[in-house]
Amino acid sequence: MNRTAAVRRRRAARAGQYLALLGYLVFLAFPLLWLLSTAFKPPRELASPDPGWIPLDPTLDNFRQAFDEQPLLRAAANSLTASVAAAVITVVIATPMAYVMARNHRSPLSRAATGWVVVSQAFPFVLVIIPLFLVLKNLYLINSLSGLIMVYVVWSLPFALWMLAGYARAVPRELEEAAAVDGAGRLRVLVSVTMPLLAPGLVATALFAFITAWNEFFFALVLLKTPQKQTMPVILTHFIGAEGVADLGPLAAASLLATLPSLVLFAVIQRRITSGTLAGAVKS
Amino acid sequence: MTCVTATTATARSDKSPARGAWFLVLPALLPILLLSVGPLLYGIALAFTDAQSGRTEPTEWTGLLNFQDLARDTLFWESFRIGLVWAVAVTVPQFVLALGLALLLVQNLRFRWLARALAIVPWAMPEVVVGIMWRLVYHPDAGVLNETLGTDRDWLGSLSTALPAVIVVGIWARLPQVTVTLLAALANVPRELHEAAAVDGAGAWRRFRTVTWPAIRPVALAISALSLIWNINSFALVYVLTGGGPGGRTRLPMLFAYEEAFGYGQFGYAAAMGCVLVAVVSVLLALFLVGRLKGDDV
Numbered sequence: 001m002n003r004t005a006a007v008r009r010r011r012a013a014r015a016g017q018y019l020a021l022l023g024y025l026v027f028l029a030f031p032l033l034w035l036l037s038t039a040f041k042p043p044r045e046l047a048s049p050d051p052g053w054i055p056l057d058p059t060l061d062n063f064r065q066a067f068d069e070q071p072l073l074r075a076a077a078n079s080l081t082a083s084v085a086a087a088v089i090t091v092v093i094a095t096p097m098a099y100v101m102a103r104n105h106r107s108p109l110s111r112a113a114t115g116w117v118v119v120s121q122a123f124p125f126v127l128v129i130i131p132l133f134l135v136l137k138n139l140y141l142i143n144s145l146s147g148l149i150m151v152y153v154v155w156s157l158p159f160a161l162w163m164l165a166g167y168a169r170a171v172p173r174e175l176e177e178a179a180a181v182d183g184a185g186r187l188r189v190l191v192s193v194t195m196p197l198l199a200p201g202l203v204a205t206a207l208f209a210f211i212t213a214w215n216e217f218f219f220a221l222v223l224l225k226t227p228q229k230q231t232m233p234v235i236l237t238h239f240i241g242a243e244g245v246a247d248l249g250p251l252a253a254a255s256l257l258a259t260l261p262s263l264v265l266f267a268v269i270q271r272r273i274t275s276g277t278l279a280g281a282v283k284s
Numbered sequence: 285m286t287c288v289t290a291t292t293a294t295a296r297s298d299k300s301p302a303r304g305a306w307f308l309v310l311p312a313l314l315p316i317l318l319l320s321v322g323p324l325l326y327g328i329a330l331a332f333t334d335a336q337s338g339r340t341e342p343t344e345w346t347g348l349l350n351f352q353d354l355a356r357d358t359l360f361w362e363s364f365r366i367g368l369v370w371a372v373a374v375t376v377p378q379f380v381l382a383l384g385l386a387l388l389l390v391q392n393l394r395f396r397w398l399a400r401a402l403a404i405v406p407w408a409m410p411e412v413v414v415g416i417m418w419r420l421v422y423h424p425d426a427g428v429l430n431e432t433l434g435t436d437r438d439w440l441g442s443l444s445t446a447l448p449a450v451i452v453v454g455i456w457a458r459l460p461q462v463t464v465t466l467l468a469a470l471a472n473v474p475r476e477l478h479e480a481a482a483v484d485g486a487g488a489w490r491r492f493r494t495v496t497w498p499a500i501r502p503v504a505l506a507i508s509a510l511s512l513i514w515n516i517n518s519f520a521l522v523y524v525l526t527g528g529g530p531g532g533r534t535r536l537p538m539l540f541a542y543e544e545a546f547g548y549g550q551f552g553y554a555a556a557m558g559c560v561l562v563a564v565v566s567v568l569l570a571l572f573l574v575g576r577l578k579g580d581d582v
Contacts, residue, residue, distance in 0.1 A: 013488075021393055024385050028402045031456065034428045035417040051426055093315065096308035109309065120320065121510060122565045124517045126541040127558030130551050131326035132319065154319040157312060215410035217520040222546060233412040237524060240416065248426055255413045266408030270464075 038252035039063075046248055062249035063257070066239075069250055071227055072257070075235035082145050082220075082231060083213040086152035090160050090209040091202055093153070098164030099194070105169070117158040129222055136223065143225040151219050156209040163208065167201025168194075204269045211262045232258045328562075330555035337549030350556035360557065362532065363540040366447065370522075370536055371515040374454035379508050381455065382462035387492075389463070390470050403460035411457065415524025418453045440526050446533045450525050457521060458514070462507055469503035470496070509572035513565055537561055 033053065038046070040058040045051065066072060101110040132151060133142070141147030171194055179193045180186075217233040224230045227238070236258055239251040331350055335343045354360055385403075389396050406414065421428050422439040430436055439449045473496050481491045497504075519538040522528065528535035528543070537557065545554035 017388055017391055017393060020384065021388050021395065021399060024381075024388070025395070025399055025402065027456070028399070028406070028459070030428070031417050031421050032402075032405060034421055038420050038426075046426055051428070051431055053428075093311035097312035100308050116316070118569075122513050122569050124538065124541075124558055124561040124565065125519075126538055126545070127327040127555060127562055128320070128323045130330060130545050130555050130558070131323035133546075134551070135319075135323065135326075150315070150319060154315050157316060157320075161312065211408065215412075217410065217412050217523075218542075221523075222542075233410050233520070236410075236412050236416060240419070240524065248420060248423065251416060252420060255416045259409050259413050262410065263405065263408045267404060270404050270407075 035252050035255060038248055039256050041249055043249060062253035066250035066254040066257075069247075070235050070238055070254070072232075072235065072254060074228060075230060075232045076257075078145060078229060079214055079232040082148050082152060083210045085145075085149045086156065086213040087206040087210040089149070089153045090156050091164075091206045094157055094160040094164055094205070095198070095202065098161050099168045099190075101161065101165040102168035102171075103173075105165075110165075113161060117162045120158040125218055129219065133222060142223060143229050145224075145229060148220060148223050148231075151223065152209075152213045152216065155216075155219070156212045159212075160205050160209055163205045164198075164201060167198055167205075170201075171197045207265045207269045211265055214262050327555050328559060330552055331559045332556075333552045335551040335555070337551060343552075346552070350553050351559075353553065354556055354560065359532070360537075360540060363535045363537050364560075366533070366535060367516060367537040369447070370451060370454065370518075370534075371512055373451045374458075374515045375508060375512045378455045378459055378462055378511065379504070382459055382466055383504070385459070385463045386466040386470055387496075389467055403463055405460075406457055407460045407464070411520035412524050414453065414457050415521050418456075419525060422449060441530055443530055443533055446526055446530055450522050450534050453521060453525060454515065454518070458511060462511060465503060465507045466500060469500040473499040505572065505575055509568065512568060516561065516565060516568075 037053055037055055039062055040060075041051075041055040042057055042059045042061065045055060045057065097113070101113055104110060136142050136147045136150075139147070141150070175197070176189050176193055179189045184192070215233065216231075220231045220234050221237075224234060227235065236251075236254055239247065239254060332345060332347060333343050334346045334349070385399070389399060409417075419440070420426070424430060424436070424438040424441070427439075429439065437445065439445045477495045478491060481495055486494070517538060518536065519542065522534055522536050523539060523542075526534045528539040538561075541554045541557040541561075544550045544557065
């Protein structure tokens with residue numbers, strides 16, 4: 001008797017859990033599905049007073065029109081340039097420092113660097129962007145991708161240092177010492193023992209810096225003035241305005257295209273980033 | 285004896301890379317100092333000047349004038365209030381929802397892979413795209429929301445619904461990040477303790493209170509503090525959704541400062557706003573650190 005009651009209760013709990021999961025799935029998925037659906041709808045269906053979830057007559061015209069309306073190719077090239085450059089430079093300059101931080105993690109330098117990582121998460125970029133704007137203006141780096149790349153590098157450095165220091169700590173010191181005993185010089189140890197072991201971490205960090213730069217909007221909005229120089233997110237906002245219903249298709253199509261690169265790369269590194277944030281949150 | 289050897293060994297290993305370390309550290313340290321620490325200090329200094337864009341006379345020190353003006357600026361305080369409402373109204377429900385989802389996802393449910401996969405997408409999306417996507421959802425004529433509810437509202441354009449509407453988007457946008465972080469924390473909850481508590485007849489709520497929560501508390505605290513700070517500093521989402529409108533109902537402090545600086549060229553005044561925001565965030569950060577230290581003692 002008692003047992004059947006318990007079983008019944010457990011079943012009810014299960015059902016409740018599935019119901020809750022369904023609620024979450026709907027909340028998470030419906031805006032995404034709507035974006036997807038809008039991107040493939042012809043203007044007639046967009047303007048219909050009774051818009052449906054599935055395009056009845058799916059079309060790629062929205063994508064073509066998006067390229068006609070705004071310089072999307074130019075924007076994609078700008079975004080790609082800025083993101084690749086920022087990612088490569090970040091990793092190249094952060095790796096040596098991260099290595100030093102990992103190997104002397106009790107030195108004042110490492111402590112200061114770790115503190116800076118925490119603080120940098122907190123500061124409002126409005127306080128940084130005004131002086132940066134003035135400085136870059138004096139260097140004639142406003143409306144130039146080089147100026148933006150510099151800002152992106154500095155912006156992703158703290159988190160990159162943090163991630164890389166974590167990976168560097170995981171490289172066993174004994175391996176390096178063994179190689180040194182075998183007569184390898186310091187540089188040789190770094191190049192042929194440490195670097196290969198660090199490679200996955202380097203790739204993950206570079207991808208992270210790439211995604212950060214690819215998605216970034218605020219600095220790009222302030223620093224890039226002409227459409228020829230602007231990156232994807234800034235160009236996307238040009239579609240917005242008093243948009244007629246017919247313009248929603250190209251807007252959705254362009255948004256989808258802008259999301260694809262970060263989505264693909266993010267799927268690759270998501271686990272690593274999670275463990276990175278977590279380690280940072282707990283240990284710091 | 286062993287003790288002494290140990291200390292000299294660590295001392296040596298700590299020192300030997302330090303000789304060449306400056307050379308290794310410099311490439312990262314220089315940009316940080318020049319483009320991050322420097323501008324921050326410069327920005328704070330600007331708050332005490334009358335710096336404006338495109339002015340011919342030299343910039344002068346004005347002391348606390350900007351801050352006095354700020355104290356009297358009702359528009360700023362309104363924006364500040366909206367910013368606080370936004371930050372709290374996004375962070376708290378987001379945390380509760382994320383905790384619920386994370387607890388569901390550790391259960392052995394079918395379709396949880398789908399939820400995990402879906403959780404990646406909003407995290408990877410550019411904020412601008414998230415904003416555009418929700419504009420499509422909220423669109424008065426072609427939006428799915430009006431279509432589903434059978435209403436005819438301009439969600440983002442009317443005074444009463446604009447702020448709640450952007451808050452929902454704020455919750456959606458970072459729900460995955462908080463969930464995945466909590467999920468990772470839940471993986472460290474000792475299973476045996478859970479089972480032991482269940483055998484002792486502890487109900488689900490009791491098990492959560494006594495076993496799960498203590499184990500995930502540091503991470504939970506860290507991620508909610510971070511997310512509160514991120515939300516206070518948020519810009520792109522609301523810029524795309526409403527641009528601060530209608531009638532300033534969604535004008536977050538960051539949007540306000542951006543307009544002041546790059547719309548009207550009031551660099552000094554905008555920097556003063558930035559300083560106020562930094563002060564608020566620092567207080568929050570300090571509270572968070574104190575909370576964490578206490579948590580460590582337990």
